[in-house]
Amino acid sequence: MGTLVEEIFSYKLGRPVEQGETVVTEVDHVMSHDTTTPLAMQAFRKLSKLTGGKVFDKERAHLVFDHIIPASTIAAATLQRDIRGFAKEQDINILQEGICHQVLPEKGFVTPGSIIVGADSHSCSYGAFGAFGTGMGSTDIGVAYATGRSWFRVPATINVNMTGELPFGVFAKDVTLEMVRIIGVDGANYRALEYSGDLVESFSMSERFTFCNMAIEMGGKAGIVAADEKTVEYLRGRTDKEYPMISARNPKYERVVEIDASKLKPLVACPPDVNNVVPAEQVEHVKIDQVFLGTCTNGRLDDLEIAANILRGKHIHPEIRMVIIPASREIYLEAMRRGYLEIFAQAGASVGTPGCGPCIGRHFGVLAPGERALTTMNRNFTGRMGDPTAEIYLGSPATVAATALTGHITDPRNIL
Ligand SMILES: CC(C)[C@H](C(=O)O)[C@@H](O)C(=O)O
Numbered sequence: 001m002g003t004l005v006e007e008i009f010s011y012k013l014g015r016p017v018e019q020g021e022t023v024v025t026e027v028d029h030v031m032s033h034d035t036t037t038p039l040a041m042q043a044f045r046k047l048s049k050l051t052g053g054k055v056f057d058k059e060r061a062h063l064v065f066d067h068i069i070p071a072s073t074i075a076a077a078t079l080q081r082d083i084r085g086f087a088k089e090q091d092i093n094i095l096q097e098g099i100c101h102q103v104l105p106e107k108g109f110v111t112p113g114s115i116i117v118g119a120d121s122h123s124c125s126y127g128a129f130g131a132f133g134t135g136m137g138s139t140d141i142g143v144a145y146a147t148g149r150s151w152f153r154v155p156a157t158i159n160v161n162m163t164g165e166l167p168f169g170v171f172a173k174d175v176t177l178e179m180v181r182i183i184g185v186d187g188a189n190y191r192a193l194e195y196s197g198d199l200v201e202s203f204s205m206s207e208r209f210t211f212c213n214m215a216i217e218m219g220g221k222a223g224i225v226a227a228d229e230k231t232v233e234y235l236r237g238r239t240d241k242e243y244p245m246i247s248a249r250n251p252k253y254e255r256v257v258e259i260d261a262s263k264l265k266p267l268v269a270c271p272p273d274v275n276n277v278v279p280a281e282q283v284e285h286v287k288i289d290q291v292f293l294g295t296c297t298n299g300r301l302d303d304l305e306i307a308a309n310i311l312r313g314k315h316i317h318p319e320i321r322m323v324i325i326p327a328s329r330e331i332y333l334e335a336m337r338r339g340y341l342e343i344f345a346q347a348g349a350s351v352g353t354p355g356c357g358p359c360i361g362r363h364f365g366v367l368a369p370g371e372r373a374l375t376t377m378n379r380n381f382t383g384r385m386g387d388p389t390a391e392i393y394l395g396s397p398a399t400v401a402a403t404a405l406t407g408h409i410t411d412p413r414n415i416l
């Protein structure tokens, strides 16, 4: 009996588990990427005398190249060379086809009821599939690579109940920004966010992904939705694994947050905090130098489709740059088949190789001093995309595409 997270841990441990307990348990999958693997490798190697020097299971240990791919500096290339050496030694296949959080679900690794730890803070995204996913430091991940186990203090849960129909021009990203506005950037510290309600049920896997992904922007340990027929449908053909359909049973939530989406307008998070959220129409005067559509938050097919519908047959404003990066190769290929990539190229956008792109300011669209970007990212922290005096605004794919056409922040309802 308990919250979705308590039920997952109870299932895993084969006994009732309650929030606040510290438990050690097997994990289903472990992940690190090109930026975090080097430190995880160090921790792993320190343990090798105890563990025999091999990862716990090479089919469940995942090394992803996504943050700076292809490498943009000699330092990045050197680290990637070292990781390739580690992968060869461990006989692990490096996943090099998009952002870790997008690729793991696509490969069918993220199943309901599973526990997945990743050396990346947005590992909470796996909650979209009814899994307990959480980010950990590289040392903990190194230990998990060696032992297949990890420790957890089972978090208390905040229930976010989303209801109402989305008004015209309002998308899952806007609902997510409204949630961060209400809860605040530390309002869910070490809590799980369990999402429920008619709206959550009506959302696609991709839309669920967006608000699970941003649980960490409120300090959340996990963001999770109970698996349903949409989850099963997504996983069909991606995995043969049998998985439990777990849901909350008589849960005791620490807090319930109600969001009625029917009252929302398109929203924008202004720098430098994700909860600095205002209606897009209030900041339409802000001139933008670069827009970026992509990332683990909003780089999926439905996001690209929204932008393609706005950009079709049009050209972006002459004083703006537009970067578009599909979150994975699977998405890239489908966007190509559907003609979206051609629409983007004709509109004057730069379309990049699947991966994180400029999300952490390392390549493919770094900002100059004083520049402003509007992006579909999850974070608008100072200095994240380049120079510390550059500013980052966050919005939905529709707001980003509308802004690309005008050169200043634009409420997409004026363009759609
Ligand atoms: C580089 C990595 C450690 C980082 C994270 O953990 O989130 C990055 O993915 C981010 O989004 O800021």
Ligand code: SF4
Residues within 6 Å of the ligand: 067, 099, 101, 120, 122, 295, 296, 297, 355, 356, 359, 360, 378
């Ligand atoms: S796309 Fe951005 S937020 Fe997502 S994992 Fe990459 S750097 Fe982090």
